[in-house]
Amino acid sequence: MTGDTSTNSPKRPDGPGASKSFSRMEAAAPAGAPRNRAKTVHKIMTPELVTPNSQPLLEEPASHGEQKADVFEKTNPQDSTEEANTDQLDLQSQTLPDKFIESLSARVYSTPPNIDQLSELFQEFYVRAATPIGTHISTLASRLNRQPSPSPSRSQTAPQPKRGLSSQSLEKPTVNQQMLTATEVAEKRKARKLLQYKQLALEEAVERRACESVYEKVWRHRSTLDEVRDEKLRSKTAALAVVGITMKDLGIDIGTPATESETEESDWLSEARQSLIQMNDEKFPLGKLQHLIAAHKAIVDSLTKILPSSSSADEILPILIYTLITTPPEGINIISNLLFVQRFRSSSKVDGEAAYCLTNLEAAISFLENVDLASLRGEDIDGVAAKSPSGTSSPLPIRQTGRSRSVSPSAPLSSTLAGQKSEPTVKLSTPITSKGNSSHEPSPQQRLTSLFQPPAKALGAANDAVRSTADQGLKNISNTLDNSFKFLFGRLKEVQMSHGGVEGGSGVPIVPKTLDDARRLVNRPAMLDDGSNASDDGSSKDSSNYISQSLSRFNQGDRLIGLIGGRNPSNDRLRESSTDGKAAAASATSTPGVSTPNAAFGSMRSFGNSLNPLNHIPGMIRGLGRAPSEVPSSTAPPPTTSTQAPLSSKLAVSSTSKDAVDSSDSVTFRPPIKRFLDIQDPAELKLGDIPELLEDYKRLALMLGHFGVS
C-alpha cells in the first residue's frame, strides 16, 4: 500500500475497495508520474500525518473526503486505498486470531485439549498467521523497491513510526524529489527497515490478540499444576526468607559490610521485584517477557553499581534467586508466568536475550524447587559435624544429623510433612539419637531421647504453623522475640529481688532438671491464670516432695508443650530456625566473623550437663559458673549465694558429689544480649546471630530455672 501513492493515484479509481494484490500490480506503474502531483500529495498528507488520526484509520476515509474533496479530488481514492490496506492489515491481525480462537472452541475433541496440545495449536497458528503477514509485507517491499520516490512510501509504510517521521518526510521530498540522492537511498533503506518492523508488529499483534482473548482459559489451564507449583514455590521462598538466606548462602560475596549491603540490596532489588510481580499484569506472552527482561536489566544495573567490573551469570543467577526469595510471596505467580510464556510465545521469537532470560528464570525456579537447606548448606553441615568434639555428648550435632536425615522422605517426621502439598523448606530437626554417637551411657541416652521427644512434637506442630502462617509469622517473630527476652529478663530480676527479700527463708528455688523444665518455666506466665502452678509453688517449699513433684511436673510439662505449638508458634519457629541456623552458621566455612565454635560448644556443654540425670544439678551450677568465667561480665547478684543452702540440701537428697557444688561458689550471670533486645525487625537478624541467640536464650532459661521461677 505504501510505495505507489503518488504515481498510481490517477490510475486507481476503485477507492477503498482496492485489494492488495491489485495495488501491487499497479505498483509497477511508470515512475514518471508528474512531480508536481507528488508534491500535492505530500501537502495533502501533511494534516493527516500530524494529526493523531494516524492510529486506527477506520473512520478516516470519510473525513478525508470531506476535507479535501473539493480541491484534491483525485487524490482521495488513493489515500483511502492505502488506509483500506492498513485497515485490512489491522483487521487481519484481528480476524486471524479470532478465527483461530473460534476454531479452537469449535473443534470437537474427545477430551478437552491439554495444555501441551493447546500450546502446539498456538504455535502452529503463529506459523500460519506469519505467512499472510509475510506475503503482505513482501508485497509492500517489492512495491517499495520499484518506487522511485521513497518519501511518500516512507511516510505511509508503518502506522506506528509514521508520526515520528512525518515532519522529515514533509520537508525533504520537496527538495530531493528530482533525483535519487543518497538521502533518498538511505530513506529507502529506512523504509525497508520500517517494513520489517511492521511485520514484527503485526505478528506480535496477532499473538497478543490470540493470547489475550483466551487468557483466562489458558492461564493456569486446568490440565496443569501451575498453580500448585506456584503455591509450593511461594511457601518455599517464604520459608527460605524466614530462615534468612543471604546472598552469601547463594554464593555471592558482596564486598560491602553486611549491614550496609543488606539495606541497599532491598532497595536496589525492589525494581527487579516489581518487574517480576508485574509479569502478572500482562496477559500476553511478550508483555510478560518484557517484564522479565526488565527484571534482569534491573539486576544487572544494580550489580554494576556494586561490583563495577562484573555482571556475569555467576552473579545474575544467584541474585535472581535471591530476588525471588525476597519478593513478597503474595501475588507472585512466577511459574505460571514462565510456563505461559514458554507455551504461548511464538517459538520462532524466543531467541537471543529473551531466550536467555527465560532460561535463567527457569534455572532459578528449578533451583528453588529442588533446593533444601541441607543441600544449600551441605558443606556447612559437614563442617559442623567435623568441628564438634567427637568424644563429648553433644546434642546439637545429633540434631543436625537428624535434620539432614529428615530431608529424606523416609524420616518419620518429615514424611508427614511431605504428604502435604507444600514441601517444607525449613526441615524439622528430627531429634534422632544417633547410634554413632556412643559417648553416652545407655541410660542417659534413653533419657536424652525421651527428653527430646516432646519438643520434637512441639516443633512438628510449629513447623506446620510455619508453613501455614509463614507470612504473618514473619511479622510476629520479632515481637515475640523481643517479648520473650524481655520477659526472661524481667522475670529474672523479679526473682532476684524476691530472693534478696527472703534470704535464708523458705523460698527454695527450683532447679530445672531438663531443658523442658527450663522451657516450661519460660512459658509459665501463660499458665499463671490456670492455677496450675500452685502445686509447683508448693513443691518448691518442700524438698522432700522433690521427686514426686518432678514427676507430676513432667506430666504437666507435656501438656504445656502441647500448648506451645498452638499458642506461640512463632516462638517455636524461632527456636526451630535457630537450630537450622546453627547448623548452617556454625560452619560457614568461609565466615571468619562467626564465632560459632565457641558458641556452639558452650551451649552444648550446658545442654549436656542439663541432660545427665546423675549430675544435672551440680552440672547446672557448673555450667552457670563456667559461662561467666569464660565471659567475664555483669551484675554479680548477691542473692545467688543464698541459693546455695537449699541447693546443697537437695543435692544431698539426690546424692551427688558435693565437690561439684563447692566448685561453684559464685554464680554470676549476664543480662540478655542487648543487641537482640534492640532488634525490631526479624530481617535485621543475621543468620550468624542465631546460634548466639539460641545460646543466650538457653542460658537465660537456665538462670530462670536456677532461681525457681514458677
Next chain:
Amino acid sequence: MKFVKDDFKDFKESTIGAAFLTQTVFLPEKNTTVKFEIWDTAGQERYRSLAPMYYRNASCAVVVYDISSADSYIKAKEWVDELRLKSSNEKIQIALVGNKLDLVTPDKDGHALAQRQVKTEEVNGSGKDGEKKGYVTEYNEPSDIVPMIFYETSAKSGENVHPLFTKIAESLPLDQVGPRGQRNHLDLRPETPSPSTSGCAC
C-alpha cells in the same frame, strides 16, 4: 567477567550485561556470517545441576579454565565430560580454553603476575607429530568424535580470542546455518577459579 565486557570491544553487550553477548564472525571463504549468542552460566558448584538448561540446544560450548589454576583445569575437564555425555546435541562442538594468558606472560623485566599451573603440553601434547599426547590430542583420537578445539587466550589483552571464535565458526557444520546465514551460539566461561561454560544456541 572482564573477559568480554571491558576488553572485548567487538562483543556487543546486551541489556543484561556480560551474561549474554552476541558476536558476529564473518567467514570469507564460505561467505558466511556466523552470529554467536554467548550465554554465560553460573560457575558455582551449587548451580552446576542447572547447567544443562543452558547448554541444551547449544551448538557449541566453550569451557574456560584459568591457566594459573590447576584446580580450574581439573574442573574444566569435568565439564567437558559432562557436555560430552549429557548434551542433547551429540555433535556439540566443544572448545577448551585456557584463559589468563596475560597473567603468566612475563613482562619486560621478566616478571609474570602469576605462575602457570597448567602447561600447554599437558593439554595439547607436544612434539611435531604429537609424540607426547596431551589431554586434547588424546581426546580427539577417536575418528567419530567432534574434535575439541583448544586455545590459550587472554581475555584481557584479547589475544587469541578472535581466532578462537573464528575457528569455532569454521568448525560448525554449514547445515546449521539459518536462512540468513546467521547462527547463534551459547558458550560458557568461567568465574575466576571454577570453570564455567558457555554455549551457543542455535
